[in-house]
Amino acid sequence: MISRRDLMKWGAVVPALVGGSARAMAAVPEGLDALVVDSRHAPGVIANPGGVRVLRFDGDVTQLWFETLDPLWRKPGFVLGGITGRDALFVLETLSWDRGRRVVSRKDMPGRSGRMDGPISWVIAPVHPSVKKG
């Protein structure tokens, strides 16, 4: 389970991660089982930053959710971080509720123009007893 401290660290490291910073790549907090990256918003993120598995998609989350996330979300555990567009988070968040999960951290990031229309960084974690570990 991701700790409060790790969640705060996650919030701090994301902007640099999106910018492709090598230091940030190494500083992805513990407790995340995987990181979802929306290529429209964070093309620079490398595979396995800090040893965390990266799952990439390009706007439409269908295949990623159907093939990878849904089977994982049916089992207990699995904390997922993400840097995605608002539209993709809307879909993933709603789907995650069906499997006893909630967005436990959410942070808007400035877009390329500096306006708040950029990606969102988030963490989805299990909260319902049927999927909580331990």
Add this chain to the structure above:
Amino acid sequence: MRTPPGVSAVTFADGIAEMKSAVGEEWVFTSDPDVDTYRDFYSVLWGEEDERIASAAVAPKTVEEVQAVVRAANARGIPLYPVSTGRNLGYGGSAPVYSGSVVLDLKRMDRIIEVNEGNASCLVEPGVSYFDMYRHLQETGSKLWIDVPDPGWGSMVGNALDSGGGYTAAPYRGHFEAQCGIEAVMADGELFRTGMGALPGSETWQQYKMGIGPCLDGLFRQSSLGVVTKMGFWLFPQPEAYMSCSVELQRFEDIEPLVDLFNELEYGNIFNGMPSIGSPVLASGNPLIFAEIPEPEEMNRRVRETGLAAWRGSMVFYGPEKVIRAQWEYVQERFAHFEGVKFKENQFVKLPLRPEDMEKIQKNRFGIPSMEIFSVGSRGFGDFNPSDGHIWFSAIIPRSGKGFVKANRVMRQACAEHDVPLFMFSPAVTCWTRSFVLFAAVPVYKDKEKNRRLRESVLKVIQICAEHGWGEYRCPPAFQDAVMDAYSFNNNMLRRVNEKIKDALDPNGILSAGRYGVWPKHLRDGRHA
């Protein structure tokens, strides 16, 4: 804990305790963060006192658990609002019509009870999503297709019960029409089966809809009379090939013969896939917004100047290659006499699909569920962000050229006059074979004042449509009373009969109160003018 109106806190707590003992403590949700997941994120009443909000939610796993919950509610007058997957965005989400109801969330009832390959049918529980069924058909190597709406996260049962529609062949794309056999828990907790399901030992529940006597499946469409716990559907045997084609015509005046001929060809089984009537010259700006159809001279002038066709009739053929090529040839023969006609074979696909086909096809035409629709905004189609939301305005209009032109003009003008913003306005759509439906997607806001104005405007458009004889086939809860009011033949006999049935089958008025304008007796007074 929120409490339903008219139910004391003690009675409610007692009811919730009984529900917990029926389904297990962890499947009854009363905390605000949990119950908030049942808000309608596309509500036109967002954040207002009148927003339709649940008091709690209960998620049973079996029919017996549903019966126990319904009995607990009925004994105490606790209002319940059953949903299947509760993804009815644009038409109410998973929020109840009557605030304070307990959402009866049937997502956990997700058993695919049977897929009958020979009869091309299935029997499912309400929590079976389109994705669940697709996965099952893929994993079992089935040769059957489902018909899917745009977002694949909904359920076969919930979508059909709200009368949803999809994109494949005629017998399947009207989802309530494709159902065959319903099981429902009634308000007193009794179990009811329609059609051949009423005959013990029958093997034809998913083969013959009607059984004996009055056909009662319709009691559960857009209704407040039962909790549907099983539903059968007819499935589409995978065809050998798919071909989409179009006919382009060059003059405004061609619209009437175009629609008439399309009707003849579809009803005569010359093509079996979903047709649509669009206009290249009018959709040359934003492809999601069908412009107001101008006067004939103006439209013909634009056609001449742009070289774009006035009308495009698109049709789809499913079947053996030999047969559908012959059918297309016949269609071309029938249209050959139109001046300047152009024929296009847009796509031919041999089935089953190969992995490389997946990138090229429109998935919903092949019964493949997807969530792609929620990313259209990022592909530059209009100002669409799914987290802001929209409502659907969906009017049934005549399936004729004249009817289409008139409805397009009246609705576009009404939307303009009453400042109804649009991010999608459809061409003539044919989810149901014998009529057209015109869809408008109207953005909603998280801003009370904007939503208040929007509601007033939409009510005016409902009224204008009704004056022309066009009624919505489906709508969000905030407009359900107004839409039902518009079906006013013989002093609103439709609603009055529905109310009599409601009183007889649900005398305590606990199920889905207010759905589509049918309120139980104790909540009815003063509601209708």
